Amino acid sequence: MPSAIRLAIFDMDDVLCHYDRDRRLAALARLSGRRVDEILAAIWESGFEDEADAGAMDAETYLAGFGERLGYPITRDEWVEARRVGMVPFPDSLALVDRVKESAMVAVLTNNGFLTGEEIDRLFPGLRQLFDGQVFVSARFGTKKPDPEIYRRVCAEFGVAPEEAFFTDDKPWNVEGAVKAGLEGHVFDGAEGLRRALARLGLV
Numbered sequence: 001m002p003s004a005i006r007l008a009i010f011d012m013d014d015v016l017c018h019y020d021r022d023r024r025l026a027a028l029a030r031l032s033g034r035r036v037d038e039i040l041a042a043i044w045e046s047g048f049e050d051e052a053d054a055g056a057m058d059a060e061t062y063l064a065g066f067g068e069r070l071g072y073p074i075t076r077d078e079w080v081e082a083r084r085v086g087m088v089p090f091p092d093s094l095a096l097v098d099r100v101k102e103s104a105m106v107a108v109l110t111n112n113g114f115l116t117g118e119e120i121d122r123l124f125p126g127l128r129q130l131f132d133g134q135v136f137v138s139a140r141f142g143t144k145k146p147d148p149e150i151y152r153r154v155c156a157e158f159g160v161a162p163e164e165a166f167f168t169d170d171k172p173w174n175v176e177g178a179v180k181a182g183l184e185g186h187v188f189d190g191a192e193g194l195r196r197a198l199a200r201l202g203l204v
Helices: 021-032 036-044 048-053 059-070 076-084 091-100 114-118 148-158 172-181 191-200
Strands: 007-010 017-019 087-089 105-110 135-137 165-169 184-187
Touching: 007 091, 007 148, 021 036, 021 059, 021 076, 036 048, 036 059, 048 059, 059 076, 059 114, 076 114, 091 191, 105 148, 114 135, 148 165, 148 172, 165 172, 165 191, 172 184, 184 191
Parallel strands: 007 105, 007 165, 105 135, 165 184
Antiparallel strands: 017 087
16 A cells, blocks of 8 residues: 655754764864864854754855854865764665655755755765755754754645655654654664654555
8 A cells, every 4th residue: 555655854964874973073173273172162052053054144154153163264175074074874774765765755854054955965975866856954944953844844845745744863852843743753763763664654
């Protein structure tokens, strides 16, 4: 029997790849000469990254602000490399996406700013191709997960009702936001758990 789910939406970091922020911070510390705790406070704990994720600034404004807070005039290439070294793809998750594509549309929804969206091909080679170009950063929608509106807007991009969509994320609160919007939700805890969730919905 065909699945009632027409669209499967996947988080990126820690669902499709492992994201090691500590490794990224170490790379930024080597570049800037600043301590990791100083970088964490200036960029992440200050709310700067959250603002970028919610679309408050374009890519160039973000990069300039990142450099100011880092205390080092970081280039786009350096920013990409520091982010990229902290990302390791999960082959089993990616293989499941390939199987889901046989019966449903697929998309990525990640809480990230415009720069990540512009550089996704360097950060995560092959991701855009796997998802047929449907890789969305939260900044595009002017809000971020777990706001229920962001899930509704992604569904609208594909012309499907929220009840016809599935969403998975490693953060329970992001899945709760999707469920509030009307989507089927699954808290990612590994590829096998994801496979079982997809199988229950007839997607694999």
